[in-house]
Amino acid sequence: MVKITDVARHAGVSPSTVSYALSGKRPISEETRRRIEASIRELGYRPHAGARALASSRSNVLALVVPLRAGIHVPVVMQFAVSVVTAARQHDHDVLLLTQEEGEEGLRRVADTALVDALIVMDVQLHDPRLPLLRALDRPSVLIGFPAGPAGLTCIDLDFKAAGELCVERLAGLGHRVVALVGSPPEVYVRGTAFAQRVVEGFTAAADRGGLASSVHPCEASPAAARRVAEQLLRDQPALTGVVVHNEPVLEPLIDAFEQLGLRVPVDLSVTAICPDELAENVRVPVTSVAIPSTEVGARAVELLMKKLGGTDVPEATLLAPRLTERASTAPRTLTP
Amino acid sequence: MVKITDVARHAGVSPSTVSYALSGKRPISEETRRRIEASIRELGYRPHAGARALASSRSNVLALVVPLRAGIHVPVVMQFAVSVVTAARQHDHDVLLLTQEEGEEGLRRVADTALVDALIVMDVQLHDPRLPLLRALDRPSVLIGFPAGPAGLTCIDLDFKAAGELCVERLAGLGHRVVALVGSPPEVYVRGTAFAQRVVEGFTAAADRGGLASSVHPCEASPAAARRVAEQLLRDQPALTGVVVHNEPVLEPLIDAFEQLGLRVPVDLSVTAICPDELAENVRVPVTSVAIPSTEVGARAVELLMKKLGGTDVPEATLLAPRLTERASTAPRTLTP
DNA sequence: GTCACGCATCGAAACGATTCGACGAACGCT
DNA sequence: AGCGTTCGTCGAATCGTTTCGATGCGTGAC
Numbered sequence: 001m002v003k004i005t006d007v008a009r010h011a012g013v014s015p016s017t018v019s020y021a022l023s024g025k026r027p028i029s030e031e032t033r034r035r036i037e038a039s040i041r042e043l044g045y046r047p048h049a050g051a052r053a054l055a056s057s058r059s060n061v062l063a064l065v066v067p068l069r070a071g072i073h074v075p076v077v078m079q080f081a082v083s084v085v086t087a088a089r090q091h092d093h094d095v096l097l098l099t100q101e102e103g104e105e106g107l108r109r110v111a112d113t114a115l116v117d118a119l120i121v122m123d124v125q126l127h128d129p130r131l132p133l134l135r136a137l138d139r140p141s142v143l144i145g146f147p148a149g150p151a152g153l154t155c156i157d158l159d160f161k162a163a164g165e166l167c168v169e170r171l172a173g174l175g176h177r178v179v180a181l182v183g184s185p186p187e188v189y190v191r192g193t194a195f196a197q198r199v200v201e202g203f204t205a206a207a208d209r210g211g212l213a214s215s216v217h218p219c220e221a222s223p224a225a226a227r228r229v230a231e232q233l234l235r236d237q238p239a240l241t242g243v244v245v246h247n248e249p250v251l252e253p254l255i256d257a258f259e260q261l262g263l264r265v266p267v268d269l270s271v272t273a274i275c276p277d278e279l280a281e282n283v284r285v286p287v288t289s290v291a292i293p294s295t296e297v298g299a300r301a302v303e304l305l306m307k308k309l310g311g312t313d314v315p316e317a318t319l320l321a322p323r324l325t326e327r328a329s330t331a332p333r334t335l336t337p
Numbered sequence: 338m339v340k341i342t343d344v345a346r347h348a349g350v351s352p353s354t355v356s357y358a359l360s361g362k363r364p365i366s367e368e369t370r371r372r373i374e375a376s377i378r379e380l381g382y383r384p385h386a387g388a389r390a391l392a393s394s395r396s397n398v399l400a401l402v403v404p405l406r407a408g409i410h411v412p413v414v415m416q417f418a419v420s421v422v423t424a425a426r427q428h429d430h431d432v433l434l435l436t437q438e439e440g441e442e443g444l445r446r447v448a449d450t451a452l453v454d455a456l457i458v459m460d461v462q463l464h465d466p467r468l469p470l471l472r473a474l475d476r477p478s479v480l481i482g483f484p485a486g487p488a489g490l491t492c493i494d495l496d497f498k499a500a501g502e503l504c505v506e507r508l509a510g511l512g513h514r515v516v517a518l519v520g521s522p523p524e525v526y527v528r529g530t531a532f533a534q535r536v537v538e539g540f541t542a543a544a545d546r547g548g549l550a551s552s553v554h555p556c557e558a559s560p561a562a563a564r565r566v567a568e569q570l571l572r573d574q575p576a577l578t579g580v581v582v583h584n585e586p587v588l589e590p591l592i593d594a595f596e597q598l599g600l601r602v603p604v605d606l607s608v609t610a611i612c613p614d615e616l617a618e619n620v621r622v623p624v625t626s627v628a629i630p631s632t633e634v635g636a637r638a639v640e641l642l643m644k645k646l647g648g649t650d651v652p653e654a655t656l657l658a659p660r661l662t663e664r665a666s667t668a669p670r671t672l673t674p
Numbered sequence: 675g676t677c678a679c680g681c682a683t684c685g686a687a688a689c690g691a692t693t694c695g696a697c698g699a700a701c702g703c704t
Numbered sequence: 705a706g707c708g709t710t711c712g713t714c715g716a717a718t719c720g721t722t723t724c725g726a727t728g729c730g731t732g733a734c
Contacts, residue, residue, distance in 0.1 A: 001720090003719095003720055003721085004720065004721065004722095005720080013683075013684085014683070014684045014685070015684090015685095015720090015721080015722090016683075016684065016685075016686095016721095016722075016723075016724095017682085017683055017684075019721065019722055019723080020682090020683085020722090020723090023722080025722090025723085026681095026682080026683085026723095027680095027681065027682065028682070028683085029681085029682060029683090032682080032683085044449075046446070046449040046450045047450060047720080047721070048391065048450060048451050048719080048720050048721070049387075049390070049396070049450040049451055049452040050386075050387045050388070050389075050390030050391040050396060050451060050691095050719080050720080050721090051387070051391045051689090051719070051720035051721040051722090052387070052720080052721055052722075053386070053387030053390070053689095053721090054385065054387040054388045054391050054688095054689045054690060054691080054719090054720080054721070054722090055688075055689055055720075055721040055722040055723080056689085056721075056722055056723085057689075057722095059386070059387060061433070061452075064434070066419075068419050074411060074412040074415045074416075075411040075412065075415075077415060078411045078412075078414060078415050079411075081434065082403075082405050082436055085434055085435070085436050086436065086438065089439065094433055094434075094435075094447070094452065095433065095434045096398070096431055096432065096433055096434070097401070097418065097422055097431075097432045097433070097434040098422070098431075099419055099422050099423065101423065102426065109383070110431070112381075112383040113383045113384060113385060113386040114338075114385050114386055114387060115386040115398075115431065222619060223619070223621055282559060282560070284560055338690090340689095340690055340691080341690065341691060341692095342690080342691095350713075350714085351713070351714045351715070352690090352691080352692090352714095352715095353692080353693075353694095353713075353714065353715075353716095354712080354713055354714075356691070356692055356693080357692090357693090357712090357713085360692080362692090362693085363693095363711090363712080363713085364710095364711060364712065365712070365713085366711085366712060366713090369712075369713085384690080384691065385689080385690050385691065387689080387690080387691085388689070388690035388691035388692090388719090389690080389691055389692075390691090390719095391689090391690080391691070391692090391718090391719045391720065391721085392690075392691045392692040392693080392718075392719055393691075393692055393693085393719085394692095394719075
């Protein structure tokens, strides 16, 4: 293994000069820098990560904690993870993958052993047991999602409440007066996943504000469950003409179910969803939707962390404004007598 | 930060004794060990990862390279990643996440900086450009999938050829004489992804061997493409009664398309698939399938790496035998005159 | 002509573990 | 009783960087 002293000797300088040339923390003459760079290339030198971490107390590694629970849409998680890795690399950092399963002990371990410099935690619950720990840790962290008490933490997410509102407002704007929300599986609400509840809040608030009749229906992630919910909706709310779906796996089955029950989309029923664009575009009837900007959230989360690592203050809350894309599943209400 | 010398002083021993007590590399008296453990707990000591890596030239980190290309089923990748992390933790290792995008330079970087001890590479192509590098690297690696020339490498995967055979044999056993394979998107074959081709090989070989008429159809990952393939199959092979699907996103749309074209599954048409169990179970008609054992592959890959790190020799090729689960999508051929 | 200053570089001391060789004590054998 | 082992522990060297303070040298101000 070639080390910094080898480079130094080869370039005719001292090891510290090589280090400074590499880090840029002190001025190095153009001429010397070039000689050093040539030596590095020629010898194929790579700084030893462990030694670097030891001396600088920076590992240049970020921890990413991914959820592996029921009811969360896997592709979104993956897309998010990839965007975190990509963004981290742009700041010369790597990403250590942790599973939720590891729990608080896992967080403490990677933080206390100085294996990572900072942490990104996905799928934060309203009353997440990890919150006190994250506050106490001596390393900065960013949460994806908003817990009940976000004070002292840095959080970022799509503004799900606004997303719920936006869907309703869009439907209201098209003249719909009776709307329903088909939400995530019940267990997601039970365990207090913040984003699911926020959608409900936004949905309900906007409906009330606009004087719409509305109802909310959690739904299991299976076609059969979708079918049941569709049937129930038609029975309980015969005047229903607008549906908001916040449940990826059920989106397509639900539309199928409605059509089999004799409701054409969008002629008889307008559907909007909160889901990844990729999914919305690939349903049989492309669905008007608010995108889940996983890639942007990932990149922004990394930016926030880098700022914190650099000592800059960052806002505690970052809410990404929802953007609604019009597709084929929405239409003005047809006034049938 | 509390360090090993603090623990040593607190326990009244030398730092090296603490180290040996922790690693077990030399015998330590029961009594001393207990005192040391008490001190560790009391002081909350955690060995510094960087220092440890520097001194022992072991980082206890594995690199996992995940694909992010078109045509691969994301949940499988995720499931795999999670199983790797879980297995790695059981051997006291962590996992660094790399994307395919990083390419060879990324592999070289994490290996040469000693950031990781070993590598797991997913989605290996038949003529993968990373192969020479992996051979040359001074760190052990395990590939998920089989390249054209696997000599000198350690590879593991489901035996996709046998899986293709198994599907055909099952259909043949049910009396079907005309079968078709609906495969992955064309680009997957074009870039020479090994597992896709192996399915084709197995499928064709078994069909030929059994004297079945057969055809192979790559298919884009969209419902529309599924529909087109279904139509084409009925046109070109009117006697078709057995279909093997190796294309996750298309499985359900394809069955829908057949039914809309008047073919009932399994009465008129038997369908088998090679896909995750989770998917096979959740189609409207649960599908008889060969599972992709991502979890097992991940765990086994880690075991192999640990053996290699320990200096033990391991077989170059590990092929997991396919297992077919009977579900509702297959039935004996009905002899219509 | 001197003084102060800034630039480029060097030398040495961390950083926090692991590991190798050595050493005293206890033990079993002859 | 003497000798060779084994057991448990210690001390010191080592791993490869970063970083702090010091130093020499050229430069501009007065």
